Amino acid sequence: MRYDSLLDAIGGTPLVGLPHLSPGPDARLWAKLEDRNPTGSVKDRAALWMVLAAEKDGLLRPGCTILEPTSGNTGISLAMICSLRGYKVVCVMPENTSAERTQLLQMYGASIVYSPAAGGSNEAVRVAKQMAAANPGWVMLYQYGNEANARSHYESTGPEILADLPEITHFVAGLGTTGTLMGTGRYLREHVPAVQIVAAEPRYGELVYGLRNMDEGFVPELYDDAVLTSRFSVSAADALRRTRELVSREGIFAGISAGCVLHAGLALADRAQAAGERADIVVLIADGGWKYLSTGAYGGTLAEAEARLEGELWA
Amino acid sequence: MAIEVRIPTILRTFTGGAKSVEGSGDTLDALIADLDSRHAGLRDRLVDDSGLRRFVNVYLNDEDVRFLGGLTAQVKDGDTVTVLPAVAGGMR
Numbered sequence: 001m002r003y004d005s006l007l008d009a010i011g012g013t014p015l016v017g018l019p020h021l022s023p024g025p026d027a028r029l030w031a032k033l034e035d036r037n038p039t040g041s042v043k044d045r046a047a048l049w050m051v052l053a054a055e056k057d058g059l060l061r062p063g064c065t066i067l068e069p070t071s072g073n074t075g076i077s078l079a080m081i082c083s084l085r086g087y088k089v090v091c092v093m094p095e096n097t098s099a100e101r102t103q104l105l106q107m108y109g110a111s112i113v114y115s116p117a118a119g120g121s122n123e124a125v126r127v128a129k130q131m132a133a134a135n136p137g138w139v140m141l142y143q144y145g146n147e148a149n150a151r152s153h154y155e156s157t158g159p160e161i162l163a164d165l166p167e168i169t170h171f172v173a174g175l176g177t178t179g180t181l182m183g184t185g186r187y188l189r190e191h192v193p194a195v196q197i198v199a200a201e202p203r204y205g206e207l208v209y210g211l212r213n214m215d216e217g218f219v220p221e222l223y224d225d226a227v228l229t230s231r232f233s234v235s236a237a238d239a240l241r242r243t244r245e246l247v248s249r250e251g252i253f254a255g256i257s258a259g260c261v262l263h264a265g266l267a268l269a270d271r272a273q274a275a276g277e278r279a280d281i282v283v284l285i286a287d288g289g290w291k292y293l294s295t296g297a298y299g300g301t302l303a304e305a306e307a308r309l310e311g312e313l314w315a
Numbered sequence: 316m317a318i319e320v321r322i323p324t325i326l327r328t329f330t331g332g333a334k335s336v337e338g339s340g341d342t343l344d345a346l347i348a349d350l351d352s353r354h355a356g357l358r359d360r361l362v363d364d365s366g367l368r369r370f371v372n373v374y375l376n377d378e379d380v381r382f383l384g385g386l387t388a389q390v391k392d393g394d395t396v397t398v399l400p401a402v403a404g405g406m407r
Contacts, residue, residue, distance in 0.1 A: 122402050199379075206324050209400050214325055214360060217370025217401035231379035233372075233397065 007084065010037055010044045011156045015164040015282065020249040021262070027269040027279045029262075030165060031252060032157070035288035039073075039080045039104075041255075042157075042286045046179050047077035049152035050141040051085060062086045065138045069093075069128035071121055071313055072101035073287060074143050074177075079108030090138070092128040094120055096207075096312050100291040120208040120313055122218045145221030149179035150186075158187025161282055168195055169272070172265045173284035174257045174315060175199035175231065178223040180284060185227040199231040200264035202239065202257070207311040232264040236309045239263060240297055243289070247298070255287040256297055257315035318346055318390055321397040329357040343373065344386040346396065361398065362386070370401040 003009040013036045018029040034042035054060050065088040068078055075091035082089045089110040093101065096117035105112055113131070115124040125144065132140040143149050157180065161168060171188055173180045178199075185197035225231075236256075243259030246252045265283040272279035289298060296308045316339040322330050330336050336354065340346035351358035361371050366385050373380045374397040380388045390396065 120402055203377075203397070203399070204402075209323055209325075209402060214323075214368065214370055214400050219369065219401050225381060228382065230382040233374045233377045233379070233399070 005084075006038050007048060007081065010048050012160065013037065015161065016252070018250050018252075021245065021266065023266070023269050023273050026277075027273040028281065029265050029269060030280065030282045031246075031250075031254075031258075032161060032282055032284045033252070034284060034286050035254065039076050039108075040288055040290065041073040041077065042180060042284065043073040043077040044081075045152040045156055046143060046146075046149040046177075047074060047081050049148040049155075050143065050146050051078070051081050051087075053146075053148035053151075054139060054141060055085075059139050060085075060087060063088065065090060065135075067092070067128060067132055067135070067138045067140045068143065069115075069121065069124040070143065071097050071124065072105070072291065075110060075112075076101070076104050076108065078141070079105055079110035083109050090131075092124045092131065094124050094313060098291055098312075099294050104291070117311070118207055120204070122216075125218060143177045143179065147222070149177055150183035150222050153180050153183025154187045155183075157284075158184040162188065162191055165280055165282060166192075167280050168192060168282055169277075169279045170196040170198055170265070170268050170281040171284070172198045172200055172261045172268065172281060174261055174286055175201040176220075176315075178220045180286075182222050182224060182227050184284075189227070196229040196268070197227055198264055198268060199228050200234055200257075200261040201231065202260055202315040203233045203235050204313065205236070205310045208313060232267070234260040234263045236314055237302065237306050239315065240302055240305050240309070242266070243297060244302070246285075247289075252285065253289045254285045255289055255292055255315070256295075256309075257287070258283070258285040260315050261285070316392045318392065319395045320346070320350060321395065323399050325400065326357065326360055326398065329354045329360070339392075340390060342386065343375070343380055343388045343390055343396070346390055347386075372399045372401055373397070374399070 016031045022029045037044040067090045069092045079089045092113045095114040115127045188195045239259035242262040261283045317337045321335045338346045338349040
């Protein structure tokens with residue numbers, strides 16, 4: 001396969017069957033390997049689409065600064081893309097994210113502003129919005145509300161999946177900005193009316209939820225729950241267990257959000273099997289495990305790994 | 316009949332600091348009303364005129380109840396209900 005430059009190599013990722021984890025011959029799981037993107041995550045799609053849309057709308061000038069609340073993958077994608085397109089990047093990130101994220105961002109030339117750990121990504125969004133207001137010359141692409149995020153998946157991820165697996169019955173992905181589920185979900189529902197679009201979201205420790213008033217919560221502007229069929233909450237323990245199973249039983253070294261979606265995917269496969277229904281379930285593997293090695297997720301006992309993740313954002 | 320309801324930190328003032336409480340009811344609505352009878356004011360933090368409050372997420376056996384009928388979702392003995400605030404999406 002040949003591309004003129006790295007940005008052209010974004011997307012077009014493999015769909016890989018999981019014969020050892022799939023419960024039976026008629027309940028099959030398939031992993032869409034988004035770590036096979038240039039910076040190693042699904043975010044390359046959203047970041048590229050957002051930058052191109054901003055260029056098309058005349059929002060970006062050479063040397064201008066792009067600001068984004070991001071715990072890593074989006075920042076890393078933006079940093080790489082912007083270094084090639086000639087823009088500066090400032091990322092606002094909770095201070096309790098893994099060390100590799102800081103290293104990767106700085107390597108690609110991005111600057112980082114750390115927001116307090118308590119309050120997690122809510123706080124990073126709040127701080128970024130404040131900084132955007134204080135720096136009117138900066139551009140905040142705002143992944144949580146930018147339609148180009150969801151559109152990247154409508155135009156690339158969804159069509160790829162349908163081309164590879166026209167018999168798809170379920171699509172499972174992590175729920176963060178909601179871009180992947182909204183874009184891919186809308187596309188798949190247009191072409192496979194009975195398809196189930198299922199969200200898997202991490203259930204964090206108390207530090208992340210903190211003492212924030214329940215009225216000050218955050219729902220991404222992209223989120224439209226009409227696109228989803230169901231939404232599962234997955235504990236760190238289950239996500240870790242499944243992430244390790246993905247390595248040990250299928251040889252796939254993925255980030256911890258993959259364990260989250262796999263847990264939901266396995267529950268769906270069991271349900272289908274129990275109901276005597278065929279299932280071809282695509283689970284979206286958002287990134288590889290590299291950035292999570294320092295969290296201890298892949299070594300030691302599960303209990304030790306779980307304890308180390310307490311208070312951390314892990315997906 | 317016992318249904319475990321896990322309470323987020325911010326609402327534990329209503330439960331005397333308890334992380335989880337027990338209740339009963341055939342539906343989520345009934346369960347919340349039952350809890351409110353012992354933990355006055357709790358219902359008002361979860362529900363408004365249009366149903367579940369916007370920034371409140373409720374999971375029945377780890378599944379978001381908004382896809383199970385919301386307040387009309389059926390609950391039974393042994394179920395676990397988890398209440399969490401809506402937060403921005405993790406490591407994006």
